[in-house]
Amino acid sequence: MLQVNYIRENREKVLEGLGLRNFRQPELVDEIIKTDEERRQIQTSLDNLSAAANSSAKQIGELMRNGKKEEAEALKAETGTNKEQIKNLSEELSGVEAKLHTLLVQLPNLPYHLVKSGSTPEENEVVYEHGEPAELHEKAIPHWELTAKYDIIDFELGTKITGAGFPVYKGKGARLQRALINFFLDRATAAGYKEMQVPHLVNAASGFGTGQLPDKEGQMYHSTVDDLYLIPTAEVPVTNLYRDVILKEEELPVKNTAYTPCFRREAGSYGAHVRGLNRLHQFDKVEVVQVVHPDHSYQVLEEMSAYVQSLLQELGLHYRVLRLCAGDMGFTSAMTYDMEVWSAAQQRWLEVSSVSNFETYQSNRLKLRFKGATGKTQLAHTLNGSALALPRIVASILENNQTEKGIRIPEVLVKYTGFEYID
Known part of the structure; x- marks a missing residue:
């Protein structure tokens, strides 16, 4: 706000x-x-x-x-x-x-001076591209066919149990999920983020604090009897740990990470571009959140972007970084970087992470402040990023690493999966 x-x-x-x-x-x-x-x-x-x-x-x-x-x-x-x-x-x-x-609460955040005008994803700036597209064999197929071929993800079974957008991970598919979660958490804690385990439902005050309410209530699953919301991302409960808190300046920056399932209604989503893992109603994600001094927040944003990129590099994925135009940014963001991975089988870019600086927009709602040496309190800056969201990472790993022998597991994940190939 x-x-x-x-x-x-x-x-x-x-x-x-x-x-x-x-x-x-x-x-x-x-x-x-x-x-x-x-x-x-x-x-x-x-x-x-x-x-x-x-x-x-x-x-x-x-x-x-x-x-x-x-x-x-x-x-x-x-x-x-x-x-x-x-x-x-x-x-x-x-x-x-x-x-x-x-x-x-009807006003969105103001864009940072580096953010350009624009209203569509096509107007976003490509600020960096890493690596080259994977070269696939002539019989390469998209991930929704690979998952059926190797019996590792079952979309129809998820539809039977719940509905479309709730897949069931099986065998090596489930192991790959768990491997990625542990890999991302281990890298985050090594980078100085404190791991937190947080509730998966939040109250309306928490939704308001991070800006999901009243702007995005239609995208959230709402338990009306208890007036609780299933979280769309760990950003909501983790950032709300500091609602109505006055920190000491020497406590900054605060760095937290958390793994949670995420729940998004994604009303109106349909078509080939949301097929398979491309868009789900329930998915897993590791989030990183920082509370920082206002003087350092844009330096921290660059550091968080570089951190997310390091994960993509370790996974051997071809990716690019976009700085979103003002009209394509989230309601609460002052500046956002999106990371997109190239899907060689689908021949399209898949967004796998957003890293955003909210400046004081969230902290003003949260009443999240810090006190300096003079005793004066001021609003902190908050930032968060996906590090990383699993569905499209899994899709990219499956599609870009498919061989005639099977799907090769990135080397950094082998110690977590216990196997080198899905075959």
Whole structure:
């Protein structure tokens, strides 16, 4: 959530940033500024009345101590009016604050200055490409045929149990899943991330804190009886560990990692581009999250991007890095890098990771602050990244490493799988 002080003091800058996102609603920004001015005026009146009431209370006490009961009772009668005004103003202030909050949550984050305008994935910038496409034999097939051939993932069985988008992993397919999870967690902890095991359901306050609510409620599975949401990513519970927390500056950066299943409704997703593992309703992912000093967050973003790339390099995958244009970024992000792996069998790029800097957008919602040496508190910056999401990584490994002998397991995973080939 954008800070209202910044909006008030930088109206034109805010409109320009929102315009890059194709979010052109100057009337909403002006309504926020107007409502905030109303809030400040009420707050000033309330503060003045409260100060006068406190002063009168002291005078009444002094008069009573000096035996001036009649004067004290007269002053008490006057302050009775003040108390009624204070009550009315307090109720009015609560209503205006609620209205301001409703308006503020409608604004997306402002893009960082390196983020270019644009509205479609085709307008994203390719900032780096690594490796060469795998050369496959002439009988190479896409992963949904490979999984059936080697009986390692069963999509129809998952549909029978639950529905489309919930596959069943079998035998070496299940072992490969577990191998990747352990590999990603081991690499994350070696890189200084503290492993956390977190709930897979969160309350609405957690969803609001990281920006999934009220923007993405239609994409989340909702347990209405208990008003809990299945997590779309470990980012939500991990970042919410620090909701309403004031850290010490020397505690920064905070680095956490977690493996969780992820649940996404992905309403309206259909067609060949979502076939097989390309898009699922339930999938596994290892997430990395950092809480950092605002002065260092973009340096950290580059470090997190490099870290995710190192995983792709160890797996021997041909990939590219995109800096998303303003219109293709998530609602809460100030800048995002996407990592895409080339699928030689499908002849297309598959997104396998997003690494984002949210600046203070999440921390303002979370009330996540840190205190420096001066004792002053300020909002921290939050970042997160997929390191990595498994489905498309598995699809890429299966497709790019298929041989006439079988599917070759990347060397770094063999000690985790216990086998070199799926055959």
